[in-house]
Amino acid sequence: MSIIPRPSYLVWHDDAWRAFSRKALIRALLAPQPPRETDLCIEHLRHKLIEYVEAASHVPETLLIPDVWLQSVTCDLGEPLPEALLGIAAQTHAGLALSYSELEQQLAYWQDSDNLLHVSVLANTYYLEIIELGFRSVISFRLARLSILQSRHKKLANSLRFHPYSESYVSQQHWQRQQRSYLYSIASFALLASLLGSVIWQGIPSAPEPFIWPWPAPQTSMINTGFSYLQTLPPTLRLERVEFHSHQVQLAVTGPEKALTLWLNHWPKNLPALEVVLNDEVMP
Numbered sequence: 495m496s497i498i499p500r501p502s503y504l505v506w507h508d509d510a511w512r513a514f515s516r517k518a519l520i521r522a523l524l525a526p527q528p529p530r531e532t533d534l535c536i537e538h539l540r541h542k543l544i545e546y547v548e549a550a551s552h553v554p555e556t557l558l559i560p561d562v563w564l565q566s567v568t569c570d571l572g573e574p575l576p577e578a579l580l581g582i583a584a585q586t587h588a589g590l591a592l593s594y595s596e597l598e599q600q601l602a603y604w605q606d607s608d609n610l611l612h613v614s615v616l617a618n619t620y621y622l623e624i625i626e627l628g629f630r631s632v633i634s635f636r637l638a639r640l641s642i643l644q645s646r647h648k649k650l651a652n653s654l655r656f657h658p659y660s661e662s663y664v665s666q667q668h669w670q671r672q673q674r675s676y677l678y679s680i681a682s683f684a685l686l687a688s689l690l691g692s693v694i695w696q697g698i699p700s701a702p703e704p705f706i707w708p709w710p711a712p713q714t715s716m717i718n719t720g721f722s723y724l725q726t727l728p729p730t731l732r733l734e735r736v737e738f739h740s741h742q743v744q745l746a747v748t749g750p751e752k753a754l755t756l757w758l759n760h761w762p763k764n765l766p767a768l769e770v771v772l773n774d775e776v777m778p
Contacts, residue, residue, distance in 0.1 A: 500552050500554070501513035501514055501515050501518075501552075501554050502514075502515065502516060502519075502554050502555050502556060503515075503516070503519045503554050503555075503556050503557075503558055504546070504553075504554040504556070504557050504558065504629070505519065505522065505558045505635065506534075506539065506558075506559070506560050506635070507522065510542070511542055511543055511546040513550075513554050514554075519558075520642060520648050523635075523638055523639045523642040523643070524642060524643065534560055534562045535562070536562055536563060536620075539559075539560070539562070539563070540623075543557075543624075543627065544627070547627045547628060553627070553628040553629065554629070555629065555630045555631065556629065556630065556631045556632070556633055556655075557624055557629045557631075557632050557633070558632075558633050558634070558635040558638060559616075559624075559632060559633070559634060559635060560635055560636075561614075561634065561635075561636050563616060563620060564614045564615060564616055564634060565592045565593065565614070565615045566612070566613065566614045566615070566634075566636075567587055567588060567591040567592060567613050568610055568611070568612050568613070569587045569591075569610070569611050569613070570609065570610055570611075571583070571605065571609045571610065571611050571721075572609060573609055573722070574605065574609050575605065575611075575721055575725070576725060577653075578733065579721055579724060579725065579733075580603060580605055580611070580653065581601075581603075581653075582721075582736055583611060583721055584601055584603035584611060584613045585601060586738055587611065587613055588601060588613045588615050592615050598617060598618050598619075599615045599616065599617065599618060599658075600615070600616040600617075600618060600621040600632070600656035600657060600658055601613070601614075601615055601656065601657060601658075602614045602615075602616070602633065602634055602637055602653065602654055602655060602656045602657070603637070603653050603654075604637045604640055604641050604651070604653060604654060606640060606641075606644055607644050612636075612637055612640060614634045614636070614637055614656075616632065616634075616656045618658075621656055631655045631656070632655065632656045633650065633654050633655055633656070634654065634656075637654050638650055638654055641654060720738065720743060720765060720766075723761070723762070723765070724736060724745075726757070727747070727757060728749075728753040728754075728756075728757060730749050730750055730753045731747045731748070731749035731750075731753055731754055731757070732747060732748045732749055733745075733746075733747055734746040734747055734748060734771075735771075738766075741766060741767070742766050742767045742768065742769050743765070743766050743767070743768050743769070744768075744769045744770075744771075745768055745769070745770045745771070746770075746771040746772075747770070747771070747772055748772070748773050748774075749772075749773075751772060751773075754770070754772055754777075758770065758777075
C-alpha cells in the first residue's frame with residue numbers, strides 16, 4: 495500500500511483555491527504561463543479561502559497568494575549582494591517605494607541572476623488573518639515562480655516566505671551564515687591585522703557619483719553604493735544593524751575596535767556621515 499503525502503501548498507489556480515503537492519507546485523511554477531490572475535478581488539479571494547478552510551479536512555502548511563494582495567517593487571542592485579545584506583536592502587527599497595510602515599508590513603524578497611531585487615510587501619492585517627486560518631507560512635506566487643525558474647535545486651528559498659522585519663533579523667541571519675568564518679578569523683587575527691590595511695583599501699569600491707540627499711530613486715546607485723561599502727567590513731566585525739536616514743547612516747557592530755577604526759578611516763566623504771555603535775557603545 496502506497497502512502498500519499500498530504501498536499502503542502504494552497505494556490506489560486508483556475509479560479510479556485512487548489513491544494514498542491516511539492517512536485518505539482520513546481521510543475522505549476524515552471525509552466526509557460528502562470529495561473530490567471532485576471533479580475534481578481536481581495537474580498538473574493540478571502541471569501542473563497544475561508545470557504546475552503548471550513549470545508550477542508552486538512553489545511554496545507556503554505557499559502558501562495560496572487561499579487562493583488564501585495565505591494566511590490568523591483569530595483570537594480572548593480573552587483574549581487576550577499577544574503578546577509580539582502581534583508582536590509584529589501585527593507586530600505588520597500589520603505590522608499592511603498593506605503594506601509596515597518597510595523598504594518600510583512601516582507602518577502604528574491605535576488606535574481608540579473609542582480610534585480612524583487613520585493614513584495616503584505617499588509618500585516620492580511621498576514622495575521624491568513625495565519626489564524628491555520629497556515630504556517632505565506633508566499634508570493636510571483637516571487638516563487640521567479641525563484642524556481644532560476645533555481646538549480648528547485649527549492650523555495652526562506653526569503654520568499656513573508657516575515658516581519660526586525661533589527662534581530664539582520665543579526666540572526668548574518669550570524670548563522672558567518673559564524674564559521676568568525677571562528678576562523680579570530681584564530682588567524684594576528685595575521686589578518688598585519689594585512690588589514692591593504693585589504694580594506696583595495697576592497698573598498700570607488701563611489702560612482704557625488705552624494706546628494708535625498709537618496710535618488712531605488713533604481714539608481716547611491717543606496718547600492720552604501721551596501722557595497724558594508725560588504726567590505728572586516729570579517730572580525732559582526733554587523734548587528736544598519737539604518738539609512740536623511741542625514742546619516744547608523745551602524746551597529748560588534749568586534750575589535752582596531753579593525754573598525756581602520757575601516758572607518760576609509761568611509762567615503764561623498765556618502766552620508768556614519769554614526770557607529772561598537773559593542774553597544776557609541777563611538778566618538
